[in-house]
Amino acid sequence: MQTENNILTDSYKREHSYLRISLIERCNLRCTYCMPEHGIPLSPRSHIMTYEEIYQIASTFVRNGVTKIRLTGGEPLIRKDIGVILKKLASLNVELSITTNAILVDRFIETLKENGIRNINASLDSLDAEKFKHITRRNDFKRAFDNIHLLVKEGFNVKLNVVLIKGFNENEIIDFINLTKDWPIVVRFIEFMPFNGNKWDMSKLVSYASIMDCAFKAFSKTNIIRLKDAPNDTSKNYKVSNYKGNFAIISTVTNPFCDSCNRLRLTANGQLKNCLFSSEENDLLTQLRAGKSIEGVIQKSVLMKKKIRNGMNTNKSFSNEKRHSKNRSMIAIGG
Numbered sequence: 001m002q003t004e005n006n007i008l009t010d011s012y013k014r015e016h017s018y019l020r021i022s023l024i025e026r027c028n029l030r031c032t033y034c035m036p037e038h039g040i041p042l043s044p045r046s047h048i049m050t051y052e053e054i055y056q057i058a059s060t061f062v063r064n065g066v067t068k069i070r071l072t073g074g075e076p077l078i079r080k081d082i083g084v085i086l087k088k089l090a091s092l093n094v095e096l097s098i099t100t101n102a103i104l105v106d107r108f109i110e111t112l113k114e115n116g117i118r119n120i121n122a123s124l125d126s127l128d129a130e131k132f133k134h135i136t137r138r139n140d141f142k143r144a145f146d147n148i149h150l151l152v153k154e155g156f157n158v159k160l161n162v163v164l165i166k167g168f169n170e171n172e173i174i175d176f177i178n179l180t181k182d183w184p185i186v187v188r189f190i191e192f193m194p195f196n197g198n199k200w201d202m203s204k205l206v207s208y209a210s211i212m213d214c215a216f217k218a219f220s221k222t223n224i225i226r227l228k229d230a231p232n233d234t235s236k237n238y239k240v241s242n243y244k245g246n247f248a249i250i251s252t253v254t255n256p257f258c259d260s261c262n263r264l265r266l267t268a269n270g271q272l273k274n275c276l277f278s279s280e281e282n283d284l285l286t287q288l289r290a291g292k293s294i295e296g297v298i299q300k301s302v303l304m305k306k307k308i309r310n311g312m313n314t315n316k317s318f319s320n321e322k323r324h325s326k327n328r329s330m331i332a333i334g335g
């Protein structure tokens, strides 16, 4: 429990107990909504946090009240020292989890288990191999799908992230929900969000309301159960009656959940972001490398956090492309 003047409590009394750490800016896929067509300028290798630095920064957050850490990227499993990072962070008193595109998951089943990782978010935007190839610019559907199935068989708690894009995959909503008939997973539909270079516009959005319309039509309202959301949950949770798994919607665009936000984000080059949509960052790594305490910088960042989506309170302001052009591309934030 954090105290009132804890460095992780912001001006709106939100307590930040959840840290997402991006381990790498690179990826083995090239999802069009995440990575710009011509890639992103990568940080020099010497600017990327080492595993010791990740551990030191994470420890400081844990000392100040973080109870949950999620590793993300880029693709976290392509980092060569991922085993060491998992081991170091598993020694902290924290719930450790990972978000992955699942391409390499089969090589890490034992490592994940050994380090106490139970919760895995895997990303898959289509159940059709050709469409997968189109969106990821890589021909790896079978590996991704088989590995997600492997995680289910191995007993991990799997949440499957599906970014919906109009005209591309919204016709697969029901196929994805039907995966939950026999698989005890949560399929999470994510509203497509704007980031630098991802050609977002509102017309490509598949909204929370339209996803629910589609589900109600297919299963009828009486067969869909609204579940209780966990505290700080970013998703609205549902279930088709008698299905083993659930489905959920992350409606950052049409129904933001900033009031209960408890997240901070650390980029692979050691910058702290207080909001997914904030272009302002605070440099923890330089401070750490200078041998100075990072707590003051963390507090400064937390106190700068705006109430809603970095000040973009309305859909009009949020839809303005210029408001996102100074932010990073998603691949360099980590989701």
Ligand code: SAM
Binding pocket: 027, 033, 034, 072, 073, 074, 075, 076, 099, 100, 101, 121, 122, 123, 161, 162, 163, 190, 191, 192, 193, 194, 195, 198, 330, 331, 333, 334, 335
């Ligand atoms: N490579 C890993 C993966 O794909 O799961 C982890 C990093 S990825 C940036 C984390 C999550 O962000 C993925 O589930 C991805 O679908 C989601 N994401 C990326 N760009 C997005 C966007 N523009 N709108 C919504 N979600 C996005």
Ligand code: SF4
Binding pocket: 027, 028, 029, 030, 031, 034, 035, 073, 074, 075, 101, 123, 330, 331
């Ligand atoms: Fe890579 Fe994940 Fe981004 Fe796709 S969503 S390009 S898998 S980081």
